[in-house]
Amino acid sequence: MPEGGISLSYFSRNFYYPRRSRWRYLGWLLAGMLLGAAVIALAGGLFPPPTRSPGREDTSAVPSPAPLVSLPAGQAPVIDIARRIGPSVVGITNYSRRDVFAGGEVKSGSGIVIDAGRGDIVTNYHVIEGYRRLAVTVDGEREYEARLVGGDPDTDLAVVQVDARGLKEAVLGDSAALQVGELVVAVGNPLGPEFARTVTAGVVSALNREITVSSRPGQEVTLRVLQTDAAINPGNSGGALANSRGEVVGINSVKIAAPEVEGMGFAIPINDARPVIEQLISQGRVRRPFLGISFQEVTPQVSRWSGMPAGLFISEVLPGSPADKAGMKVEDVLVEAEGQKVARAGDLQKFLERHRPGDRVQLTVIRGEDRLALGLTLGEKS
Numbered sequence: 577m578p579e580g581g582i583s584l585s586y587f588s589r590n591f592y593y594p595r596r597s598r599w600r601y602l603g604w605l606l607a608g609m610l611l612g613a614a615v616i617a618l619a620g621g622l623f624p625p626p627t628r629s630p631g632r633e634d635t636s637a638v639p640s641p642a643p644l645v646s647l648p649a650g651q652a653p654v655i656d657i658a659r660r661i662g663p664s665v666v667g668i669t670n671y672s673r674r675d676v677f678a679g680g681e682v683k684s685g686s687g688i689v690i691d692a693g694r695g696d697i698v699t700n701y702h703v704i705e706g707y708r709r710l711a712v713t714v715d716g717e718r719e720y721e722a723r724l725v726g727g728d729p730d731t732d733l734a735v736v737q738v739d740a741r742g743l744k745e746a747v748l749g750d751s752a753a754l755q756v757g758e759l760v761v762a763v764g765n766p767l768g769p770e771f772a773r774t775v776t777a778g779v780v781s782a783l784n785r786e787i788t789v790s791s792r793p794g795q796e797v798t799l800r801v802l803q804t805d806a807a808i809n810p811g812n813s814g815g816a817l818a819n820s821r822g823e824v825v826g827i828n829s830v831k832i833a834a835p836e837v838e839g840m841g842f843a844i845p846i847n848d849a850r851p852v853i854e855q856l857i858s859q860g861r862v863r864r865p866f867l868g869i870s871f872q873e874v875t876p877q878v879s880r881w882s883g884m885p886a887g888l889f890i891s892e893v894l895p896g897s898p899a900d901k902a903g904m905k906v907e908d909v910l911v912e913a914e915g916q917k918v919a920r921a922g923d924l925q926k927f928l929e930r931h932r933p934g935d936r937v938q939l940t941v942i943r944g945e946d947r948l949a950l951g952l953t954l955g956e957k958s
Contacts, residue, residue, distance in 0.1 A: 786921075
């Protein structure tokens, strides 16, 4: 898990709860060579985070929304943002394959219209995962059958398509231009279509967070996210996080839900999502390079304490993988990729995102007292 990262896993209604980190004992584990569960990088690219718990189940009566109240002074910008982005946010209902004898379960989320002409809508992968049938609700009223264009569990992104008229396309902004403290507005369908296009306002709490999400048992993926204190609730997954111009700068994805935690929601930056969305539309999947290794981080603190070099401690090399063919071995420490320092999982992740399967690259490892350069050809994740 990345240093300073947050370990999360899914809970019902498409969201996540924090898990107690195993990695606080990393120094002892590394020093004693008693390796615990490795951060899985068998697929190579970590981002470009999965069986998730089912989302919102059908329940009995849902309380009617409370009457509208006057907005506090200074909220006029929020009204304008909501008017711009609200019509581009839709509801998504997933009629799951699970529990066939009971007719299947139902979970709900949100989506953002990114191409009104084609009917393309981006959402979270965990919203559509395990679907039997997908439906998109527009304006909180009109419902259309939807088909899956493509999905990518590693980035928690998916694209669905509907044949519908009158869709309003969202304007995508520049998440790299965001600043901490900047006003943002989250729009989605918390708790389902009864509360369609709910608007909550907050600020950008932090940029470039790395959080590790537990998806399937024994499987973890790392997401780079924006942190916000705008209220995000079950069903907001896949909805929009908009800037002051009403442009989409993030796709709401993760929330920490715990009694001691308030106002910690996370969104996938739109700049990270763009290339994934483009590949999903063009080829239905994301092609990722494959190394064939599992590793643990040797943080600077652990390095000083244990005497090991800072980098990625290789705990497993898959037989026949590109790493194996290049001569990488268990207990090597990966320290560089193409001359660039690799100190954290995110460094390797970013490096792999810049490459394609079939690219020839050079990795540098420390093996005992030796520093070795290993050339390899990246494979493709299946």
